[in-house]
Amino acid sequence: MAQGLIEVERKFLPGPGTEERLQELGGTLEHRVTFRDTYYDTPELSLMQADHWLRRREDSGWELKCPGAAGVLGHHTEYKELTAEPTIVAQLCKVLGADGLGAGDVAAVLGPLGLQEVASFVTKRSAWKLVLLGTDEEEPQLRVDLDTADFGYAVGEVEALVHEEAEVPAALEKIHRLSSMLGVPAQETAPAKLIVYLQRFRPQDYQRLLEVNSSKQRPQGTEDPDNCLG
Ligand SMILES: Cc1ncc(C[n+]2csc(CCOP(=O)(O)OP(=O)(O)OP(=O)(O)O)c2C)c(N)n1
Numbered sequence: 001m002a003q004g005l006i007e008v009e010r011k012f013l014p015g016p017g018t019e020e021r022l023q024e025l026g027g028t029l030e031h032r033v034t035f036r037d038t039y040y041d042t043p044e045l046s047l048m049q050a051d052h053w054l055r056r057r058e059d060s061g062w063e064l065k066c067p068g069a070a071g072v073l074g075h076h077t078e079y080k081e082l083t084a085e086p087t088i089v090a091q092l093c094k095v096l097g098a099d100g101l102g103a104g105d106v107a108a109v110l111g112p113l114g115l116q117e118v119a120s121f122v123t124k125r126s127a128w129k130l131v132l133l134g135t136d137e138e139e140p141q142l143r144v145d146l147d148t149a150d151f152g153y154a155v156g157e158v159e160a161l162v163h164e165e166a167e168v169p170a171a172l173e174k175i176h177r178l179s180s181m182l183g184v185p186a187q188e189t190a191p192a193k194l195i196v197y198l199q200r201f202r203p204q205d206y207q208r209l210l211e212v213n214s215s216k217q218r219p220q221g222t223e224d225p226d227n228c229l230g
């Protein structure tokens with residue numbers, strides 16, 4: 001993927017008819033693929049607490065997702081995806097307040113930055129692409145990924161990749177239109193696979209993240225219907 005693209009996405013819970021509906025809407029199945037993701041963080045989850053998500057995806061390398069202008073907003077998220085290792089290292093040092101580690105390989109700074117594996121799981125994905133009828137055929141084309149993780153959680157995402165913030169509103173409009181055509185209830189949110197993994201297998205870490213997010217997002221004494229962990 002090109003460096004620094006903005007991923008705008010909305011997650012949903014797929015049903016048994018989702019693939020058929022995608023076909024009816026003119027979607028084409030690009031591929032079915034299986035991959036392992038391993039996520040890294042400090043023991044205190046300093047990266048996740050700062051809404052940064054570092055992972056190595058088998059066969060495609062390192063990636064750091066950093067919040068875009070909106071981060072998590074209502075039912076959609078907006079993240080920059082960094083894939084060039086020197087850029088990832090520079091951003092890790094910035095977020096973790098470390099200096100003088102140079103701009104080398106990510107693997108070489110894991111130890112010095114105190115980063116260790118926090119989650120690892122395999123995903124089976126069917127990847128679809130689709131151009132909505134009635135829109136110009138220019139980018140952003142929409143992508144729909146239907147994922148099933150090896151710990152039994154299935155989640156879908158409608159996604160557009162754009163180059164700059166100015167393109168985000170149009171991408172969002174298309175994402176919401178397609179979500180509705182797929183029968184996704186307007187208020188539905190679905191947690192990321194990693195979040196469900198933490199909830200099931202590292203409940204204390206999950207709780208820690210929840211607390212940090214609640215205190216960041218919620219004015220004192222109000223409800224939290226839209227916690228950003230989904
Ligand atoms: C509703 C909601 N979604 C995501 C986040 C942030 N977040 C949680 S885990 C996480 C990292 C994993 O992102 P995700 O899109 O779930 O991964 P995946 O679909 O496997 O990778 P892709 O192939 O799309 O790059 C993020 C950004 C959040 N706080 N709230």
Ligand SMILES: [Mg+2]
Nearest residue numbers: 009145157159
């Ligand atoms: Mg995603």
